[in-house]
Amino acid sequence: MRGEQVGAQLRGRIALVAGATRGAGRGIAAELGAAGAVVYATGRSTRENRSDYDRPETIEETAELVTARGGTGIPVRTDHTDPQQVRELVERIDAERGRLDLLVNDLGGEHLMVWHTPLWETSLDKGLARLRTGIEAHLITSHFALRLLVRNPGGLVVELTDGTAEVHEQYYRSEGGAFFDVTKVAAHRLARAQGEELRPHGGTAVSLTPGWLRSEMMLDEFGVAEHNWRDAVARIPGFAISESPAYVGRAVAALAADPDVARWNTASLSAGYLARVYGFTDADGSRPDAWRYIREVAWAGGSGDVADYR
Template sequence: MAGELREKVALVAGATRGAGRGIAVELGAAGATVYCTGRTTRTQRSDYDRPETIEDTAERVTRAGGQGIAVRVDHTVPEEVRELVRQVESEQGRLDVLVNDLGGEHLMDWDRPIWEQDLTKGLQRLRTGIEAHMITAHFALALLSRRPGGLVVELTDGTAEVHEEFYRRECGAFFDVAKTAMHRLARAEGEELAPLGGTAVSLTPGWLRSEMMLEHFGVTEENWRESTTAPPAFAIAESPAYVGRAVAALASDPDVARWNTQSLSSGFLAKEYGFTDVDGSQPDCWRFALEVEWVGGQGDPADYR
């Protein structure tokens, strides 16, 4: 897809690390100009208190072949988002792709019922996982909707099928509500954009080998299969580039409107568009979870790659 998005402008909200960074870089590899937003810069860390920065992401976008532009934004603050969109409009005059990857994974309160979870953390997760998405859509879609062909991608965790079939108790109610809401938000955005030629989808990666996950299991992207602490299902894990290639494929597809309002996954889109993860495989995490991992079925993760 090198060069296919050369004239396109994208905004990746939450591009500091993980899926957001992977998506920004792959959009850059396809030639796009990518605004990389987040709260951690080289001079100021967010409450994640991690070393990854939006400047690092923007430089990776540029090295990949696009143009990366880092802008510090707290997407829970409407005026900051308003100014971001004004900047995009002033500098580019257009917006073609919006990716909302705002969540707050550091706010997880694992394996507790709602009455035992930290309420402050839970409400903050809803602010970052739902409210920030809607604030960003409110301002960004006013620009994106001016041209037909615009694409909105709401990042979530799990397909609509997964959320219908399973409640992942270890993640908790606040997480579940925030992630499920993305399917409805994409549905609403898609219905409103369709008459103007726009498309909106919800999209989930599989088990992501993010910086935080690799660190948790004591491995790197180079030796991730050698972890001695990760569960066997970690063998289905995918790199952030995989979901990034899914977004790049959608953004490059002249018939992307066929997916409007749908719930999609990186594994499903890999089969549809023919892209692979960095190791040449096509992991399908959610099919493995539904057919094997969560139902006590028989199957090797290698058979789902």
């Protein structure tokens, strides 16, 4: 089953994708749109003003993509580190829709990445900014949004991260440093905390990771586009296990459409794992399982073929 086969199963559902400008957030918003949802797409990059990412993608483009796919996309410029802006966002959703069924927290500050640098040599300003966007902004957003989400049973919160809880227990993600590692691990605890508190209200919270994501920033880094991304594999063989943003988007859409989604409450999940459970594929028809490949081959020094993990 491909992601588009979710059809209109989310028609009438109201979703907030916090951090929908690009990457996983945009992929998630688009696939929710394909399933018929109303999607409030938030971020700080608009056609009038770029954020400090200084990238061309905008929340208006994301909202238009949602609508083109069959849903209703609504762009709202929001700085999720500002409680007042988040309060006003949720009040608007309440006034316009009267409910919230899905919250996706995809706020991370990837432009703040400092590679292969020990804590004492890392920019403290960048490190603390990452904690603000990757942890504090999630808490601010949930603080206001969950008040609306708990009005009706069946609400779902998805905390986006990079790596499963199992991976984080076994490995220190040294390539990104301490601030990166702490931020990504925190997503699992945020999902656990929210899941426990939502349970009595019939709600569910999970943490979810894509694999090696072919975001706009990643494609630019490797000098390729989505249509020719395989050209980068000769230079970076591991890129062969990468996945498009649609893949994690289809994972979220499948979770949101599952009437028994509560079975996953507080779980740490990956797009590759959920693809096997729900039967969806990536945009090219493959079913990559990047984290299984990383654990069994890339980090273990194994000799497995990437094709066996797609």
